[in-house]
Amino acid sequence: MTLDPEQLGQSKADLAETLRTLRQRAGLSGVRLAQRCNMSQSKISKIETGKTVPTLVDVERILRALDAPPALIAEVGALARIANTEWQDFRSLRRKGLEKKQNELADLEQLSTEFRFFLPTMITSLLSTPDYIRATLAYVPGDHSKAIARKLDRQAVLYDSSKEFAFLLTEQAVRWPLLAGHAMAMQIDRLVSVSRLPSVRLGVLPLSGHIPLTPLNVFTVYDRSMATVETSTGVMVFKDSRDVESYLEEFSAYSDHALWGDAARILLEEWAQLFR
Numbered sequence: 001m002t003l004d005p006e007q008l009g010q011s012k013a014d015l016a017e018t019l020r021t022l023r024q025r026a027g028l029s030g031v032r033l034a035q036r037c038n039m040s041q042s043k044i045s046k047i048e049t050g051k052t053v054p055t056l057v058d059v060e061r062i063l064r065a066l067d068a069p070p071a072l073i074a075e076v077g078a079l080a081r082i083a084n085t086e087w088q089d090f091r092s093l094r095r096k097g098l099e100k101k102q103n104e105l106a107d108l109e110q111l112s113t114e115f116r117f118f119l120p121t122m123i124t125s126l127l128s129t130p131d132y133i134r135a136t137l138a139y140v141p142g143d144h145s146k147a148i149a150r151k152l153d154r155q156a157v158l159y160d161s162s163k164e165f166a167f168l169l170t171e172q173a174v175r176w177p178l179l180a181g182h183a184m185a186m187q188i189d190r191l192v193s194v195s196r197l198p199s200v201r202l203g204v205l206p207l208s209g210h211i212p213l214t215p216l217n218v219f220t221v222y223d224r225s226m227a228t229v230e231t232s233t234g235v236m237v238f239k240d241s242r243d244v245e246s247y248l249e250e251f252s253a254y255s256d257h258a259l260w261g262d263a264a265r266i267l268l269e270e271w272a273q274l275f276r
Contacts, residue, residue, distance in 0.1 A: 011082040016050035018076055019062060023048070026066045036065035056080050056240050086237035093234075094140060102150035109157045112222040116251045119169045120215035122176060123187065125151040126158060127167060127194055127202075132187045135178045158197055165200045168251065168258055170215065171207045174271060181275040188272035192265050203258035204267055211257045221247050 023033050030048070034041040039061070046052035047062075054062070059080040063073045093101050109115075117124055125133055133151050137144045158165060174191065177184060195202035205211065218230040227247040229236045238244060259267060 011079055012053055013050050015054070015059075015076070015079050015083045016048055018079065019054075019059070020048040022063070022066055022068065022072075022076075028066070033062065033065055037061040053083050053239075054080060055084065056242055081240060081243070084238065084240035084243070086239075087234060088237065089234035091233075094142075098137070098140075098144055098147035099150045102147055102154060106150070106154050106157075108222060109154065109163075112225075113163050114223050115163070115165045116221040116248070117165070117167045118215070118219050118247075118251055118254060119167065119173045121170075121218060122173050122178070123169065123191070124167070124218075126155055126165075127191055129183070129187050129190050131179055131183045158194060158200060161199055163199050166203070166251075166255075167200065168203045168205065168254055170205045171271075174204060174268065185272040185275040188268050188275065192268050192272070195261075195265055195268075201260060202264060203255060203260040204264045205254060205258050206267060209257075211254075213253055213257070215254070219247050219250075221251060224248065 023030070026033075028036070030044045031041050034044045039058070043052065044062075047054045047058070056077055059077055060073060063076060068076070088101075117126075122136070123132060125136070128136075128151070130148070130152060133148050137147065157163065169191075174188060175184075179187065191202060194200055219227055221227045221244060224241075224244060225239070227238045227244045229238070229247075238247070258264070
C-alpha cells in the first residue's frame with residue numbers, strides 16, 4: 001500500500017464518514033450496531049464523529065456486524081491502516097524548531113515504560129555524547145543549541161528504574177566515523193557505560209557470521225502501543241496493533257543474532273580501541 005502524506009490527515013475523516021454511511025445504509029442505529037459488535041454506544045459515536053480513530057480490529061468488527069462483503073472489508077481496512085498512521089516530515093519539524101520535537105519525545109518517554117530501539121545506521125541521541133549529537137545536526141542550518149540541550153536532558157530517563165530500555169545497534173551504526181577517532185572512542189565508551197545501567201539492555205549485531213535478515217530503517221517501539229520508523233525525509237508513526245506487533249517481531253528476530261551483556265561490551269571495547 002502506498003501512503004501519500006497528504007492522505008494521512010484526511011483519511012481519519014474519510015474513515016469516520018465511511019463507517020457512519022455504511023451503518024446508515026444497513027438501517028442500524030448506533031445503539032444496535034454497538035450491541036452487534038460488543039462495543040459501547042459512546043465508542044461507536046466517537047468513531048463515527050472522528051473523535052476516536054478505530055484500530056483495524058475495531059473496523060473489522062464493525063464491518064462484520066454490518067455484514068459487509070470481503071472486498072469492502074479489505075477496502076475500508078486499508079483506509080483504517082492509513083488513518084492509524086501519521087507522517088512527520090523533517091522539513092516541517094525544522095521550521096517549528098527541533099527543540100519542540102525533543103519536548104514531544106520527552107513527554108512520550110515519560111508516559112511509556114518499555115522501549116525497543118533498532119539502530120542500523122547511527123546512534124540514537126539517548127546514547128550519544130554531546131559531540132556526537134552536535135555532529136548529527138551539523139548539516140542543518142541554524143542555531144540548534146536548545147535542541148542539543150534538550151537531547152542531553154532527555155538522557156536522564158535512562159536512570160528511571162521503572163522503565164526498561166532495549167537498544168540494538170549494528171556494527172555499522174556503532175563504527176560509522178561521524179567524528180574523529182578519539183571522539184568516536186569516547187562515544188563507544190559511552191555505550192559501554194550506559195549498557196551497565198539496570199534499566200538498559202544493549203546489544204550489537206556484528207558484521208560477521210550469517211544473519212539472514214535485511215535491515216531497512218531505524219525504528220522504535222513504545223510499550224506495545226506505538227512504533228515510529230525513520231526515513232531520510234521524515235518519521236512514520238504507526239498506532240495500529242498489527243503494525244506495532246510486526247515491528248516487535250522484527251526486533252525479536254534481530255535480537256536472536258545479537259551479542260548482549262558482557263559479550264557486547266567486549267566487542268564495543270575492541271572497536272573503541274581501534275579508534276584510539
